[in-house]
Amino acid sequence: MAAEKLAQAAEALGVEIKVETQGSIGAENVLTDNDVRNADGIIIAADKDVDRSRFVGKKVLAVGVAEGIHHPESLIEQVQSAPVHAADGGSGGGSAAGGSGAAGGGKERSTVYKALMNGVSYMIPFVVVGGLLIAISLALGGDATAKGYVIPEGSFWADVNAVGVIGFELMIPILSGYIAYAIADRPALVPGMIGGWIAGHGEFYDSEAGAGFIGAIVTGFLAGYLVLWIKKVKVPKFAQAIMPIIVIPIVATTALSLFFIYVIGEPIAWVFTHLTDWLSGMTGTSAVLLGALLGLMIAFDMGGPVNKTAFLFGAGLIATGNQTVMGMCAAAIPVMPLGQGLATLIRRRLYSQQERETGMAALFMGMFGISEGAIPFAAARPAQVIPANMLGGAVAGAIAGVASVEDAVPHGGPIVAVLGAIGGVPMFFLAVAVGTLVTAITTNALIDIKERGNRGAAALATAGAGAVSPTGATPLVPEPVLVGAGAGAGAGAGTAAVLTKAPAAPPAASPATEPQADPEAAPQAQTQAEPEPEPLAEADAADDEVLSGYLTGQTVKVRLEAGTKDAAIREMAAMLATTGKVTDLEALVAAAFAREDQGSTGLGEEIAIPHAKTDAVTAPVVGFARSAEGVEWGSLDGTQAKLIFMITVPEAAAGDEHLRILAMLSRKLMDTGFRERLSAAPDEAAVLTVLREVQ
Numbered sequence: 001m002a003a004e005k006l007a008q009a010a011e012a013l014g015v016e017i018k019v020e021t022q023g024s025i026g027a028e029n030v031l032t033d034n035d036v037r038n039a040d041g042i043i044i045a046a047d048k049d050v051d052r053s054r055f056v057g058k059k060v061l062a063v064g065v066a067e068g069i070h071h072p073e074s075l076i077e078q079v080q081s082a083p084v085h086a087a088d089g090g091s092g093g094g095s096a097a098g099g100s101g102a103a104g105g106g107k108e109r110s111t112v113y114k115a116l117m118n119g120v121s122y123m124i125p126f127v128v129v130g131g132l133l134i135a136i137s138l139a140l141g142g143d144a145t146a147k148g149y150v151i152p153e154g155s156f157w158a159d160v161n162a163v164g165v166i167g168f169e170l171m172i173p174i175l176s177g178y179i180a181y182a183i184a185d186r187p188a189l190v191p192g193m194i195g196g197w198i199a200g201h202g203e204f205y206d207s208e209a210g211a212g213f214i215g216a217i218v219t220g221f222l223a224g225y226l227v228l229w230i231k232k233v234k235v236p237k238f239a240q241a242i243m244p245i246i247v248i249p250i251v252a253t254t255a256l257s258l259f260f261i262y263v264i265g266e267p268i269a270w271v272f273t274h275l276t277d278w279l280s281g282m283t284g285t286s287a288v289l290l291g292a293l294l295g296l297m298i299a300f301d302m303g304g305p306v307n308k309t310a311f312l313f314g315a316g317l318i319a320t321g322n323q324t325v326m327g328m329c330a331a332a333i334p335v336m337p338l339g340q341g342l343a344t345l346i347r348r349r350l351y352s353q354q355e356r357e358t359g360m361a362a363l364f365m366g367m368f369g370i371s372e373g374a375i376p377f378a379a380a381r382p383a384q385v386i387p388a389n390m391l392g393g394a395v396a397g398a399i400a401g402v403a404s405v406e407d408a409v410p411h412g413g414p415i416v417a418v419l420g421a422i423g424g425v426p427m428f429f430l431a432v433a434v435g436t437l438v439t440a441i442t443t444n445a446l447i448d449i450k451e452r453g454n455r456g457a458a459a460l461a462t463a464g465a466g467a468v469s470p471t472g473a474t475p476l477v478p479e480p481v482l483v484g485a486g487a488g489a490g491a492g493a494g495t496a497a498v499l500t501k502a503p504a505a506p507p508a509a510s511p512a513t514e515p516q517a518d519p520e521a522a523p524q525a526q527t528q529a530e531p532e533p534e535p536l537a538e539a540d541a542a543d544d545e546v547l548s549g550y551l552t553g554q555t556v557k558v559r560l561e562a563g564t565k566d567a568a569i570r571e572m573a574a575m576l577a578t579t580g581k582v583t584d585l586e587a588l589v590a591a592a593f594a595r596e597d598q599g600s601t602g603l604g605e606e607i608a609i610p611h612a613k614t615d616a617v618t619a620p621v622v623g624f625a626r627s628a629e630g631v632e633w634g635s636l637d638g639t640q641a642k643l644i645f646m647i648t649v650p651e652a653a654a655g656d657e658h659l660r661i662l663a664m665l666s667r668k669l670m671d672t673g674f675r676e677r678l679s680a681a682p683d684e685a686a687v688l689t690v691l692r693e694v695q
Contacts, residue, residue: 006043008603009072012663041079046114052085060085073667111183112221119179119220120380123171124354127376128361130167135368137161139415168372172200175213175379176220183224184231187244191227191252195219198260202305205265207272208312212304213375215268219260226252268305275309287324291401292394294325295332295435299393300386302336302371302378315410323423327405330369330422331431332393333412337366337373338432339392339439340385347444349604349637350451355380366436369413377443384450388442396435403427546691547622547661554579555623556684556691560631560644568631569593569610572646576623587616588648602633607669608641611662612648620649622661624687626679643669643678668694 020031033054036042041059044052045067052060061075061082141157143150151158176196180188198204199215211218230248239247275297297310311333314326344351344359351359358376365373378385406423407416414432417425546552555576562568569592577585591612595601602608608631623646630640647661668674674693681687 118182133164179220287401291397295393295397330412392439600634602635
């Protein structure tokens with residue numbers, strides 16, 4: 001999405017763009033040495049570390065992925081005043097565009113966040129592969145017994161299950177190792193992975209359960225910062241060569257491992273033992289309270305000591321004839337992966353493409369009671385996901401407790417009910433469904449609150465970050481530039497953009513090259529400078545004319561009848577033809593279709609701006625239509641277009657008015673309030689009133 005938004009903003013501002021993606025499938029369309037050598041500046045919009053060594057001597061603007069999505073025009077404008085990246089990783093020369101950070105381009109993610117995202121992005125394939133193989137082997141080769149689902153030894157499905165178990169066992173050290181790697185590079189990889197392995201295996205510190213993914217996060221950061229500290233130690237020159245490959249890994253691995261076993265491991269074992277004793281004393285209390293408590297514990301760390309305490313407590317009571325406690329646990333176990341998977345379906349725009357794919361895998365794992373399917377989400381957004389998981393788990397456990405749901409095997413998830421091990425199947429499914437829905441809604445609400453806060457902070461930073469002219473009065477906007485951008489799907493993936501000067505337009509042709517002291521006077525100033533034969537609207541223009549008179553009441557439709565993109569373009573082109581400025585309707589439609597073939601003009605956020613440069617129109621004309629049901633436009637965020645603008649200009653004006661109109665609309669449509677007012681306007685007159693805000 002960041003790459004797409006930057007590309008759209010670049011087109012609106014009169015620039016070309018090249019995209020380098022660094023996503024879950026690796027780097028694509030990599031920027032060449034020539035791209036970098038000829039560049040004026042670099043935009044890096046990423047939530048994980050991007051190698052900047054190739055950008056030494058170039059202006060670098062580093063921000064988070066969210067900035068690339070929500071403020072692309074601002075980033076392109078600000079990069080010209082970004083600081084120059086020095087060989088030591090610092091900045092020299094140039095001046096920041098105001099504010100703090102890499103160049104005042106908005107908030108750049110912290111080292112801690114980027115390290116965490118790095119670990120999560122490498123962990124996800126292990127979770128998915130391991131979880132799906134275990135689920136498939138249990139479903140097709142397992143039998144329900146008093147000891148859980150057992151796969152006959154030596155069978156084909158036993159081998160499939162063993163491979164899946166390996167994936168799950170590697171998940172924790174991979175998370176820990178790549179967190180450490182992101183902090184201190186390769187010397188931290190070994191101590192991070194070995195520390196993560198120890199964290200995941202409680203037998204090292206006399207605990208029946210390992211520390212799980214929370215322990216892996218702890219060991220990852222400890223390993224990373226320990227290696228950073230060791231790197232600062234001054235050693236003789238003859239020893240410097242062996243430090244990163246022998247000394248640092250050995251010292252850091254030994255110190256971290258022993259510290260975890262003897263210092264951190266003891267409290268984990270203590271927690272496990274005392275939680276079990278405490279739960280044993282609650283068996284006579286209210287079933288609602290006990291179910292809610294077990295649900296909270298099951299959902300908290302998904303395989304860690306708290307989760308395992310609740311699970312083993314319920315499993316241990318099966319042999320005594322008490323199957324209701326395991327029934328509470330069984331209802332809570334699938335809620336986390338099912339809830340997170342459902343969350344990615346309900347609010348797709350809140351998640352990257354890789355997160356949506358992981359969400360589908362989580363849904364599958366949840367059906368088979370594999371709670372670890374939610375770990376990637378919890379590790380990436382612990383403050384939002386863990387509380388939501390716990391709330392959903394508590395609700396599921398409480399409902400199961402009230403209904404006296406029973407489980408005869410130590411396992412959970414819908415598969416248990418399908419195979420006949422659950423007593424009270426309807427209430428079991430109700431408990432799972434309600435808990436899942438609570439988790440999904442709560443997760444999205446918390447993420448949305450956080451995103452809104454980030455956008456608000458970024459908007460404030462952006463508002464004060466513009467470079468200032470020598471007079472101190474007006475913002476300086478850069479010349480047209482060729483942008484090379486990189487973006488990726490997946491946790492922590494981001495965007496790196498290279499900017500190179502494009503052929504400059506005549507100074508009066510583009511308002512982006514002219515500083516203006518008074519924003520309100522901008523349209524009039526453009527009128528005076530515009531060399532094109534079509535003048536902008538005069539001050540006494542008709543009241544129903546907006547966008548310099550190019551959009552009128554004649555080119556507004558509050559209800560679009562078309563249900564597809566092609567039909568919508570044809571319907572809007574026919575509406576524009578009523579102005580008398582369209583000489584060849586079919587040629588106009590063909591030009592609009594040709595532009596869509598180059599890439600969707602769906603901006604996301606339920607917006608589309610199809611446009612065409614063609615001599616089938618005699619003057620610029622703009623139309624607006626609203627679709628109540630929405631039209632599928634191929635937007636990257638998955639939303640259907642409900643607010644649709646169509647811009648048409650003759651070839652002679654294509655380099656000026658087309659981009660100016662597109663830029664004006666794009667900037668205004670980033671305003672959520674403006675979009676809401678536009679959606680709520682009851683008729684054409686009200687729509688025109690709202691559209692007069694565009695200038």
